[in-house]
Amino acid sequence: MGTLFDACADRGAGTRVHLDRPFDISTNADADEAGLGGGRTEHSVVQLAALVRDAAGWLAATGARHGDRVAIVKDNHWDYDLLACAAVRLGAVPAQLSAHLPAETLRTLLGRLEPTLLVTTAGVLERGRGEGVDLASVVPTVLVLDAAVPGAVALDDVRGHTAPRPRRRHDDEPLVIHHTSGTTGVPKLVVHSTRTIIGKLARFETVRYPVIGLRRSDTLVNASAFAHGRTFCWTASAMCLAPRKIVIITGQDPDLADPVLRAHPPTVMEALPASYVCFQPLTERLDNPFRQVRTFVSTYDAMHPPTIRAYLRASRHRGPVWMQGWGQTETGPLTFRFHTRRSLSKGSPGSSTRNLGRPVPVKTRLRVVDTETFQPLPSGQAGLVLARTAACALGYVGEADRWLAKRIGDWWNTGDIAVRHHDGTIELLDREVDHTPRLSCLRTEDVLEDRLPQAVECVVLNSPGEAPLPVVVTGDGELDEDSWQRAVHDLPPLRKPVVLTWEQVPRTGTGKVRRTALLEQLTGRTDTCGSGRWT
Structure with a gap:
């Protein structure tokens, strides 16, 4: 990954990268070229390779060396991965932490990491101080990308330093650290190696599969949370497949995303589930920007049928496909399922998105077991999902006991409750911490969204x-x-609904609902029906 962009540039990759806003690590030359003090929003692969080399020089100038951990906390943008690649080039281990996390959580994670360098922005440090946390005091050296902050290294202090030669590492050594979503508390810090996240995950995506595979003529749009492991893996595969355009969207405001999507209509689109929800009003326009999409991709969280239907209807392609992936930061994708207009038509046998499909062929084995004995259960019975995959991470930083508690021999405890059907498909019911035999929260949410x-x-x-x-x-x-009474007339008993706006719901950096925090916000309680042993 440290020489990814160099290798793609040397191969002559013609991909043009278009951004909805300039990188936070744009150089002075970028600003001068763009004029009016702004930054560049279009890059060639050659320019990206140069930017990664420049960034490696900055990190080296602060004292970052082989084997060091480098924490990156900044506003959401793809330059998270460019900075990570720069750290990898030095032989350091980047840890990508979302700036969306509360300051106290960031302090906890930095304490576990013990990085030699924190790469951040003045805004992140200011927000931390506003929450009573001095993040700069936790780390020996702080590099601030956008301003001069007392006691920290400014980007202008390290510009122009030449990057040292790339440092190689063994395929099984730590390569990168990402945190989990943190829906139920402080996220875990997951360590991946080159073998697990690149050799087993990214390499699998670089095959040009029929129909769904990325083509050189494609315009690939990604609207994601770039601090997370999915985009690090995606960066490797997308750059190697070299589509004609890559378009990066960093926010979830449909009015800001619309002009970017219209200027570069996607043929393949990947986005956070929350981003798809936020952009859904755009699908209702006659000249909607999704007309040319043949493949939509979603990961991270459950997608409900009405949203998927809206996008498949918006496409003018003859047979658009929605590829739904289910997995975890620790394992990467475990299952894939493909939805079409016909399969998601209301009332059809396959209309529920709770069925996640079958395990990834050759790569993954799944088993549904009893929550107490861990003995396999017959088809049709709900239990814990265990996964077996060579892509499983190396462990948790600072929480070895927690990692070992989720390992059962060669199997990984996902902490999800599901049913395995006779055809081998997996139907997800809930996280174990949220589950009750009375009903499936996810199934009920699907029904309510369909009826409201x-x-x-x-x-x-x-x-x-x-x-x-x-x-x-x-x-x-x-x-x-x-409307509410019509929606719930045949459902198990539910309490009177609480009606909120989007902004009133506590969320993670990927847009997932922080269910425990929401429960406490509404009821003052945090106890749940599950044990929570495998969160």
Whole structure:
């Protein structure tokens, strides 16, 4: 990964990269070329390779060396991965941490990491101080990308330093560290090696599969959370496949994304589930920007049928496909499933998105077991999902016991409750921490979103000894009683719904609902129906 962009440039890759806003690590030359003090929003592969080399020089000038950990915390953008590649080039181990995390959580993670260098922005440090946390005091050296901060190294202090020669490492040594989503508390820090995240995951994506494979003529759009492991893997595969265009969208405001999508209409699109939800109003326009998409890709979180239908309808392609992946930071993708207009038509046998498909062929084995004995269960019975994959990470930083508690021999405990059907497909019900035999939260959310067109999102929360609490997210925070009663007439008993707007729901950096935090916000309770032993 340290020489990825150099290798692609040497191979003559003609990909043009278009950004919705300039990189946070844009150089002075970028700004001068763009004029008016702005930064460049279009890059060639050669220019990206030069930027990675420049960044490696900056990091080396601060004292970062082979074997050091380099923490990166900044606003969401693809230059997270460019900085990570620069650190890898030095032989250091980058740790990509989302700036969306609370300052106290960041302090905890930095304490576990013990990095020699923190790469960040003045805004991140200021937000931390506003929450009563001095992040700069946790790390020996701090490099601030966008301003001069007392006690820290400014980017202008290290510009112009030549990057040392790339340092190789063994395929099984730590390569990169990412954190999990943190929906139930402080995220775990997951360590991957070159073998696991590149050799086993990214390499699998570089095959030009029929129909769904990336083509050289494609315009590939990614609207993601670039601090997470998915995009590090995606960066490797996308650059090697060299589509005509790569378009990066960093925010979830549809009015800001719309002109970028119109200027560069995607043929393949990958986005966070939350981004798809936010951009969904764009699908209703006659000249919607998704007309040319043949493949939509979603990972990270559950997608509900109404959203997927909206995008498949928006495409004018003869047979658009939605590829839904399920996996974890620790394992990468475990299953894939493909949805079409026909398979998601209301009332069809395959219309539920809870069925995640079959394990990735050759790569993954899955087993559903009893939560107490860990003995395999017959088809049709709900239990814990165990996974066996060569892509499993090396461990958790600072939480070895927690990692070992989730290892059962050669199997990894996903902490998810699911049913394995006779045809080998896996139907996801809930996280174990949220699960109750009374109902599946995810299934119920699917039904509610299908029956409430005005709902942007539905969340069902479980508490011991009480009926589940439904939360309905609407554009204006309003929901009429008649619509609600029609939606729940044949469902198990639910409490009176709480109606919120999108901004009122606590979320992770990937847009996932922080269910425990939402439960506490609404009820003052944090106890759940599951044990929470494998969060």
